[in-house]
Amino acid sequence: MSNQTPVLRIRGLTKHYGGVKALTEANFALAPGEHAAIVGDNGAGKSTFVRLITGVEQPNDGTICIDGKEVNFDSPLDARDQGIETVYQTLALAEDLDVPANIFLGREKVLVNLGPLSILNHKAMREESVNMLATTGVKIQDMSETLRGMSGGQRQCVAIARAAGFAKKMIILDEPTAALGIQETARVEEIIKGLKARGVPLIIISHNLRQVFDLADRIWVFRQGRIVASVLKKDSNPEQIVGLITGAVSPDNVPGATDLLTAISVFRET
């Protein structure tokens, strides 16, 4: 990682709600093509972190850099325009619309631009949706069916394909399989592995350590509003991660766990 400019680099990110310190001095980096997992107990600051880097909320302090350039997100749309696509747990899909309508929801292709009465280009959106789904490896039998008739796994796949199709820099997946069964989870994981093969950088928030070790290159551990450790999957194991999450294992006793955190801090001061 040291000789590549990270896609995403975060220094000293801090968010306090009154006296509640939701996130303090978080340092983070995502290398090109890297898949990173964010783990931590409930209330450890994961959600706050994600809300800050997707523009849902604004930090009290700290900087966010994309490809080495500092950015500020005023809104989720802003973050999206600058290349960060997020798949929320709630998926942000309209069940009563079909697949192409959902993929292009909020950024429709138009034939004639007339403001709210802009005329939609159904054909172009359909064709591009077919391409996006094919690239991401998502199989949908009937594109004109509404999502209401589809399983949770299929919906999740549509949401991921949408994010992958539009992401200029990276994708953030918030608990992508939390509501899915075993088979559907496996399908979604295949799709994520496909993104890895294509070199799409990705951050996944997950409680499922089996999944984290299956999908991620690097694991970032959140604890009590701080990022306490960053370890490569190949140098770690699930017991160690559990220890870091609960505090049973001190990050100082894990070789290299704090290297990246301090390296970024040092970089900040220079």
Added chain:
Amino acid sequence: MKYLTRQEWYGALVAVLVLGVLLSIASPYFLNSRNLSNILVQASVVALLAGGQTFVILTGGVDLAVGALTALAGAMAGYMMVKLGIDPYLAILAAFAIGAGVGLFNGYLVAFVGIPSFIVTLGGLTLWRGLAFDATGGFDMSGMPEPFPFIGYGELFGLIPMPIVVMVLFYVSMSFVLSSTKLGRYVYAIGSNEMGARQVGINIRWYKLGVYVVSGLCCALAALVLIGRMDSSSGKMAQMFELDAIAAVILGGTSLFGGRGSIIGSLLGAILITMIRNGMNLLEISQFKQMMAIGAVVIIAVWIDVIRRKRLLRK
């Protein structure tokens, strides 16, 4: 065929056909071109209101004030033309301005202030009708200048009554708006998943406001056709039309919960309601029983919608 049965308006189409067959058997007067054309003419005003109502209901709201707003726009336009001698085309513009203005008012309160549409338009139901009476001194106006006799009783190519022409043109353009413009798409998106629509960056407040303006403009159009038909205007006009309009939308298969439905269904629903009325008239069923029948039909239609929704959620 699968395409057909999958449509939300399929049930309404079947109902129209079945009722048509039953009425043809029950009454010798039903199945002739004069009566059928009459049904469409009578359906036109409710159909126009139902068209605007469809937009509102698809977003998960409801507009109870359409009858009152129709009365306001119509009474004001009539008053301007007959009492004040204002040019009819200016009066038509004024009617649309009133429709759009009240629509903006409703939409602002619903979308920006966050008052439930039910409350805003329930208040509007008496507010706008009261204003219609007050502004016109409570007097009826009659003897509308051209083009109103033409709108009410003219015939295109000496064949098709103008209210039917207006209704068809209206439905063709509205179904295009709903299926092929951003507004139409966002109406469905907001009704399906309002939070999600916001997350993908749709400015849901402005689009929600927009549907009430659409509904208001439809009220103005309906008012113009109605005063053409009656050759008069007053604050009393379009009494209880909101009930028929909402019933038409629901009978047409559009869900009261928003997100699901079609504008064609609302046209079929308006025709269905008018057919029920027409049939009961032909069979000499009393007005009182007719009132009961329409009310029952509305309840049954919503009942079917609730059952259908439960089934969809279980899937």
